Amino acid sequence: MKKVFVSVLACAFLMVLSQNACYYDNEVEQYGVVSCDTVGISFSQDVLPIINANCISCHVQGGVQSSSPLTNYDQIKGFSNEIENRVNGIGGIMPPSGPMSECNQSKIEAWVRAGAPNN
Ligand code: HEC
The missing domain is CATH 1.20.5 (Single alpha-helices involved in coiled-coils or other helix-helix interfaces)
Structure with missing residues:
Protein backbone atom coordinates (compact mmCIF):
# COMPACT_ATOMS: atom_id res chain seq x y z
CA MET A 1 0.00 0.00 0.00
CA GLY A 32 11.18 34.38 -28.91
CA VAL A 33 12.69 35.07 -25.49
CA VAL A 34 15.77 33.14 -26.64
CA SER A 35 17.46 36.35 -27.75
CA CYS A 36 16.53 38.13 -24.54
CA ASP A 37 19.17 37.76 -21.84
CA THR A 38 17.47 37.39 -18.47
CA VAL A 39 20.45 35.87 -16.66
CA GLY A 40 21.78 37.90 -13.77
CA ILE A 41 19.28 40.73 -14.11
CA SER A 42 20.38 43.88 -12.34
CA PHE A 43 18.04 46.35 -10.69
CA SER A 44 20.09 49.41 -11.62
CA GLN A 45 21.13 48.29 -15.13
CA ASP A 46 17.94 46.57 -16.30
CA VAL A 47 14.88 47.11 -14.12
CA LEU A 48 15.18 50.77 -13.23
CA PRO A 49 15.67 51.94 -16.85
CA ILE A 50 12.58 49.92 -17.89
CA ILE A 51 10.47 51.45 -15.11
CA ASN A 52 11.81 54.92 -15.86
CA ALA A 53 10.97 54.62 -19.54
CA ASN A 54 7.53 52.99 -19.18
CA CYS A 55 6.00 53.66 -15.78
CA ILE A 56 7.33 56.63 -13.96
CA SER A 57 5.48 59.26 -16.00
CA CYS A 58 2.35 58.29 -14.05
CA HIS A 59 3.81 56.59 -10.97
CA VAL A 60 5.44 59.68 -9.51
CA GLN A 61 4.42 62.45 -7.17
CA GLY A 62 2.20 64.74 -9.22
CA GLY A 63 1.48 61.97 -11.76
CA VAL A 64 -1.93 60.34 -12.29
CA GLN A 65 -0.90 57.40 -10.08
CA SER A 66 1.03 59.18 -7.35
CA SER A 67 -0.43 56.79 -4.74
CA SER A 68 1.92 54.06 -5.98
CA PRO A 69 5.16 55.85 -6.81
CA LEU A 70 7.86 53.77 -8.54
CA THR A 71 10.78 56.15 -8.36
CA ASN A 72 13.35 54.25 -6.30
CA TYR A 73 14.38 50.77 -5.19
CA ASP A 74 12.32 50.66 -1.99
CA GLN A 75 9.14 51.73 -3.77
CA ILE A 76 9.66 49.37 -6.69
CA LYS A 77 10.53 46.44 -4.42
CA GLY A 78 7.46 47.18 -2.31
CA PHE A 79 5.25 46.75 -5.38
CA SER A 80 7.38 44.07 -7.04
CA ASN A 81 4.86 41.22 -6.98
CA GLU A 82 2.11 43.51 -8.16
CA ILE A 83 4.40 44.87 -10.88
CA GLU A 84 5.13 41.36 -12.15
CA ASN A 85 1.39 40.70 -12.40
CA ARG A 86 0.57 44.02 -14.03
CA VAL A 87 3.24 43.87 -16.75
CA ASN A 88 1.76 40.48 -17.65
CA GLY A 89 -1.77 41.89 -17.70
CA ILE A 90 -2.95 40.21 -14.49
CA GLY A 91 -5.26 42.66 -12.70
CA GLY A 92 -5.02 45.17 -15.56
CA ILE A 93 -2.18 45.66 -18.02
CA MET A 94 0.59 48.16 -17.23
CA PRO A 95 1.42 50.42 -18.88
CA PRO A 96 -2.26 51.11 -19.67
CA SER A 97 -1.40 51.84 -23.32
CA GLY A 98 -0.54 48.15 -23.83
CA PRO A 99 2.06 45.55 -22.91
CA MET A 100 5.77 46.28 -23.08
CA SER A 101 8.04 44.13 -25.23
CA GLU A 102 8.25 40.46 -24.25
CA CYS A 103 11.89 41.03 -23.36
CA ASN A 104 11.09 43.80 -20.89
CA GLN A 105 8.35 41.66 -19.36
CA SER A 106 10.76 38.74 -19.02
CA LYS A 107 13.39 40.91 -17.38
CA ILE A 108 10.96 42.26 -14.79
CA GLU A 109 9.73 38.73 -14.14
CA ALA A 110 13.27 37.35 -13.75
CA TRP A 111 14.19 40.10 -11.31
CA VAL A 112 11.10 39.62 -9.15
CA ARG A 113 11.60 35.85 -9.13
CA ALA A 114 15.21 36.30 -8.06
CA GLY A 115 13.83 37.99 -4.95
CA ALA A 116 13.92 41.58 -6.26
CA PRO A 117 17.58 42.20 -5.29
CA ASN A 118 19.07 45.69 -5.04
CA ASN A 119 21.93 44.96 -7.42
C1 HEC B 1 -0.46 56.38 -18.28
C2 HEC B 1 -0.23 56.26 -16.86
C3 HEC B 1 0.39 54.97 -16.34
C4 HEC B 1 1.54 54.35 -16.76
C5 HEC B 1 2.48 54.78 -17.87
C6 HEC B 1 1.71 53.19 -15.91
N1 HEC B 1 0.71 53.12 -14.99
FE1 HEC B 1 0.49 51.74 -13.51
N2 HEC B 1 -1.24 52.58 -12.94
C7 HEC B 1 -1.84 53.69 -13.53
C8 HEC B 1 -3.15 53.92 -12.93
C9 HEC B 1 -4.11 55.04 -13.31
C10 HEC B 1 -3.33 52.91 -11.96
C11 HEC B 1 -4.56 52.70 -11.04
C12 HEC B 1 -5.62 51.95 -11.75
C13 HEC B 1 -5.33 50.49 -11.79
O1 HEC B 1 -5.01 49.89 -10.73
O2 HEC B 1 -5.36 49.91 -12.88
C14 HEC B 1 -2.12 52.10 -11.98
C15 HEC B 1 -1.89 51.02 -11.13
C16 HEC B 1 -0.71 50.30 -11.09
C17 HEC B 1 -0.37 49.33 -10.09
C18 HEC B 1 -1.23 48.95 -8.90
C19 HEC B 1 -0.92 49.94 -7.81
C20 HEC B 1 -1.61 49.69 -6.50
O3 HEC B 1 -1.72 50.64 -5.73
O4 HEC B 1 -2.01 48.54 -6.25
C21 HEC B 1 0.88 48.86 -10.39
C22 HEC B 1 1.68 47.84 -9.62
C23 HEC B 1 1.30 49.52 -11.58
N3 HEC B 1 0.32 50.41 -11.99
C24 HEC B 1 2.51 49.29 -12.20
C25 HEC B 1 2.90 49.93 -13.36
C26 HEC B 1 4.11 49.57 -14.07
C27 HEC B 1 5.10 48.49 -13.65
C28 HEC B 1 4.18 50.39 -15.15
C29 HEC B 1 5.20 50.37 -16.24
C30 HEC B 1 5.51 49.11 -16.85
C31 HEC B 1 3.02 51.27 -15.12
N4 HEC B 1 2.27 50.94 -14.02
C32 HEC B 1 2.76 52.28 -16.02
C33 HEC B 1 -1.29 54.48 -14.52
C34 HEC B 1 -0.14 54.19 -15.23
Missing part, protein backbone atom coordinates in the same frame (compact mmCIF):
# COMPACT_ATOMS: atom_id res chain seq x y z
CA LYS A 2 2.76 2.37 0.96
CA LYS A 3 4.63 1.59 -2.27
CA VAL A 4 1.59 2.48 -4.34
CA PHE A 5 1.32 5.79 -2.57
CA VAL A 6 4.98 6.57 -3.15
CA SER A 7 4.77 5.81 -6.84
CA VAL A 8 1.62 7.91 -7.22
CA LEU A 9 3.52 10.76 -5.62
CA ALA A 10 6.54 10.21 -7.85
CA CYS A 11 4.30 10.17 -10.89
CA ALA A 12 2.59 13.40 -9.89
CA PHE A 13 5.98 14.97 -9.35
CA LEU A 14 7.17 13.92 -12.81
CA MET A 15 4.01 15.33 -14.35
CA VAL A 16 4.62 18.67 -12.70
CA LEU A 17 8.23 18.66 -13.92
CA SER A 18 7.32 17.85 -17.49
CA GLN A 19 4.58 20.46 -17.54
CA ASN A 20 7.06 23.09 -16.55
CA ALA A 21 9.33 21.97 -19.36
CA CYS A 22 6.47 22.25 -21.86
CA TYR A 23 5.53 25.67 -20.57
CA TYR A 24 9.07 26.91 -21.01
CA ASP A 25 9.34 25.50 -24.54
CA ASN A 26 6.08 27.14 -25.48
CA GLU A 27 7.16 30.46 -24.10
CA VAL A 28 10.37 30.34 -26.09
CA GLU A 29 8.49 29.50 -29.28
CA GLN A 30 5.74 32.03 -28.76
CA TYR A 31 7.70 34.99 -27.59
